Amino acid sequence: MTAIEFTRWAFEPVHIFALLTVVLSLLTAYSVLQTINLLKVKLGLKEAPRPKAKHASWFNWNTENKALWASVPVEQERDIMLDHDYDGIKELDNKLPPWWVWGFYFTIAWGIGYLVYFQVMSGPRQMDEFKSDLAEKAAIKEAFLAANAMTVDENSVTLLTDETALGAGKKIFADNCASCHAADGGGLVGPNFTDEYWIHGGGIADVFSVIKYGVLEKGMISWQETLNPLQMQQVASYVLSLKGTTPAAPKEPQGTLWTAPNAAPADTTAAVATPTAE
Numbered sequence: 001m002t003a004i005e006f007t008r009w010a011f012e013p014v015h016i017f018a019l020l021t022v023v024l025s026l027l028t029a030y031s032v033l034q035t036i037n038l039l040k041v042k043l044g045l046k047e048a049p050r051p052k053a054k055h056a057s058w059f060n061w062n063t064e065n066k067a068l069w070a071s072v073p074v075e076q077e078r079d080i081m082l083d084h085d086y087d088g089i090k091e092l093d094n095k096l097p098p099w100w101v102w103g104f105y106f107t108i109a110w111g112i113g114y115l116v117y118f119q120v121m122s123g124p125r126q127m128d129e130f131k132s133d134l135a136e137k138a139a140i141k142e143a144f145l146a147a148n149a150m151t152v153d154e155n156s157v158t159l160l161t162d163e164t165a166l167g168a169g170k171k172i173f174a175d176n177c178a179s180c181h182a183a184d185g186g187g188l189v190g191p192n193f194t195d196e197y198w199i200h201g202g203g204i205a206d207v208f209s210v211i212k213y214g215v216l217e218k219g220m221i222s223w224q225e226t227l228n229p230l231q232m233q234q235v236a237s238y239v240l241s242l243k244g245t246t247p248a249a250p251k252e253p254q255g256t257l258w259t260a261p262n263a264a265p266a267d268t269t270a271a272v273a274t275p276t277a278e
């Protein structure tokens with residue numbers, strides 16, 4: 001692992017979080033132990049530790065340790081009040097508590113790491129993060145739509161118009177339907193799909209229904225065992241896309257002239273065809 005790789009690894013949020021957790025746990029454990037010792041001394045279970053020779057230690061949180069931190073106890077703060085007086089607001093020149101100073105050093109160290117990672121090395125910029133976020137969400141959306149597509153039924157079906165869907169529909173049609181409806185949809189045993197006439201209705205929900213359940217007594221097979229819902233939606237959309245094309249040998253119109261219930265856009269056809277039951 002190179003230094004750069006290591007820094008990248010170390011700056012992954014989960015690792016920073018883990019580090020913080022470990023540090024905090026150690027600090028907590030340390031204070032718990034201190035408290036237990038103190039309690040033991042108070043309860044007479046343990047002798048008070050002999051005072052050590054005083055030397056400045058960065059880790060000594062004891063305010064008695066004045067060599068380094070030299071903070072003046074609250075009772076004596078009066079003595080170190082500066083003469084500065086700003087409209088009655090005075091300046092107290094005490095040393096900051098060790099935990100505060102350590103916190104400050106930590107922010108400096110963090111700042112340096114941040115600078116190196118994002119400016120010197122090629123840490124992800126906000127724009128990169130935004131883009132990868134979008135890509136992630138797009139993938140979720142796609143998965144959601146794909147999962148939903150498999151639950152499409154005659155109530156929720158919508159007309160697909162994108163080329164991929166129509167291409168898939170065309171292939172399904174050629175493989176399964178052309179024998180009875182002709183490769184160009186002009187009709188053979190089954191009716192012509194290129195005209196304006198429909199026996200069972202020319203909305204996407206109607207066509208989907210016929211494909212799904214079939215019209216068994218008339219020789220139209222039910223396809224729900226053979227095709228999945230998405231495939232039925234694709235082939236239904238393809239069938240509807242044939243309207244207005246000119247087949248080689250068009251069969252005479254069957255059924256009635258189909259007019260959409262209203263001029264609603266294609267994707268609301270399903271909602272129009274099957275109003276929600278209240």
Ligand code: HEC
Binds near residue numbers: 201211218255
């Ligand atoms: C075995 C022959 C046969 C096959 C295969 C077949 N159909 Fe049909 N289809 C028919 C017949 C016959 C009708 C007419 C039913 C009627 O008169 O009610 C029909 C009707 C339809 C209708 C309704 C047309 C209208 O005017 O309302 C649609 C939509 C349809 N078929 C789609 C398909 C699709 C899509 C496939 C392939 C997945 C397919 N069919 C495969 C024979 C077939």
